[in-house]
Amino acid sequence: MGQSVPEPQQPSDPRLPPGQRLQRGWPVLHYGPVPRFKPLTWDLQVFGATASGDKHSWGFEEFHRLPRTTVRADFHCVTRFSMLDSEWGGVAAGTVLDLAPPAPEVTHVMVWAEYGYSANLPLAEFADPRTVLATHHDGEPLTAEHGFPVRLIVPGRYAWKGPKWVRAVEYMTADRRGFWEERGYHNLADPWREQRYAHQEEPGDGPLS
Numbered sequence: 001m002g003q004s005v006p007e008p009q010q011p012s013d014p015r016l017p018p019g020q021r022l023q024r025g026w027p028v029l030h031y032g033p034v035p036r037f038k039p040l041t042w043d044l045q046v047f048g049a050t051a052s053g054d055k056h057s058w059g060f061e062e063f064h065r066l067p068r069t070t071v072r073a074d075f076h077c078v079t080r081f082s083m084l085d086s087e088w089g090g091v092a093a094g095t096v097l098d099l100a101p102p103a104p105e106v107t108h109v110m111v112w113a114e115y116g117y118s119a120n121l122p123l124a125e126f127a128d129p130r131t132v133l134a135t136h137h138d139g140e141p142l143t144a145e146h147g148f149p150v151r152l153i154v155p156g157r158y159a160w161k162g163p164k165w166v167r168a169v170e171y172m173t174a175d176r177r178g179f180w181e182e183r184g185y186h187n188l189a190d191p192w193r194e195q196r197y198a199h200q201e202e203p204g205d206g207p208l209s
Contacts (some may be wrong), residue, residue, distance in 0.1 A: 015085075019080055022078055027081065046169045060149065071087075073086060078196055088132050102123065111169055120178040126154075130162075131152070135149060149165075184198050187205050188205050
């Protein structure tokens, strides 16, 4: 009998970073319980090293009256699944920077969410036109399990850099590790460089202290 010819392998999608697989659907992953939404007390705050020295805040209705944007961006989870070409609607992070400018010496932001969850980002990454405080996914409002009323989408980073249930943005004059970064995850989280874990960090990738 002749040898069987192996089935040709399908090439992986070039939009998938190394180690990622294409996901159908959107798994629910998060740390801790889903918070209860209270529209009368909910607000989004900006504090820290603001240009004016003042704290800024928007209530739920005020936030939803801010200029809106829609971006198409892939979503890469460190657990190795990726969703490609998702549509995210919401308020551009750049709009928040325009309305509540940071002081000139600001280099990073810490994005705070319910229950004290946090994620740090370079200011330039937060200001990227594709970074959005999302309220909608593929034209539909976010569900509570996926971050309603607001979650951060940072297309150039693994998804843990985009917290669900965002409540505040802190302007910082030096980098500081967030929730998962303090628990062994990479400070930069670039999926194309597979920056998954802190032990992979090179000099300069993390805070000095």
